Amino acid sequence: MDALGLALLIIGFAAIFAAGGIVFGRWAIRRHVAAFHNEVLISLFAAAGIVYAILLGFLVVVVWEAYDDSHRNVAEEAATLVSLYSLTYGMEANHGAEMRGHIREYTNAVIHDEWPKLGEASDGSAKARRAIGDIDRQFAKMDAATEAADAHVDTEFLRTKSAIVSDRNQRLLEASDTIPWIMWLGAIGGGVIVMTMSFFIYMERAWPHVLMTSLMGALVGLLLYIMVVLSTPFAGPLAIGPEHFRAALQVMDDDDKGN
DSSP, X not given: OOHHHHHHHHHHHHHHHHHHHHHHHHHHHTTSOOTXXXXXXXXXXXHHHHHHHHHHHHHHHHHHHHHHHHHHXXXXXXXXXXXXXXXXXXXXXXXXXXXXXXXXXXXXHIIIIIGGGTTTOTTOOHHHHHHHHHHHHHHHHSOSOOOHHHHHHHHHXXXXXXXXXXXXXXHHHHHHOOOOHHHHIIIIIHHHHHHHHHTTOOOSSHHHHHHHHHHHHHHHHHHHHHHHHHTOTTSSTTOXXXXXXHHHHHHHHHHHTTO
């Protein structure tokens, strides 16, 4: 389902639920409305609304921060790959050329093989893992008796490669992670409770009552839609794509050309 369809489904359902509840509520309580009926109910409704607004706002911020962290981690992994690629020019020519080939293999495996599987397989792509292993094996072949300058390059290479492995593991964990059910219970259940409380408030004219409650339901649905979209950073309408890795390949091409 595309972004517009999902938005219409969630927001529309919340608005229709609120409007339908008002129609039913007015029919059910119109003969039971007494003095100070609204004064009591509105104070309770306002208190519940404030508590739910704080809760829902907190949940949306938490989900957004998790999404933003995932995006930042992907950018960092791709940028670190470029740094790793550049370090190979400080190695012996043959080893450096082979190492650059393995780094390209890893980058292409992430783009074409691992990315479509994000969220499905927590261990990622076998091709990407094999490319990481090839980098380690190629490094082990290098002559241990290196000059001081080469030793510094090797140390920096290992540090940078370890950062890439760490970023990749974090990306795989973020792709397979889900929002705990208790958070969804608070977000959805709280919205149902607050909207249901509004059904028992009575206004003399029906259409303003239905309209305003429908807008409140639409607002709740909109925030829930934001949570749903951002809760899966590597799937759905706002899925993070491999564009950073494609950009990294472009920078690698430029490095090979001496630009």
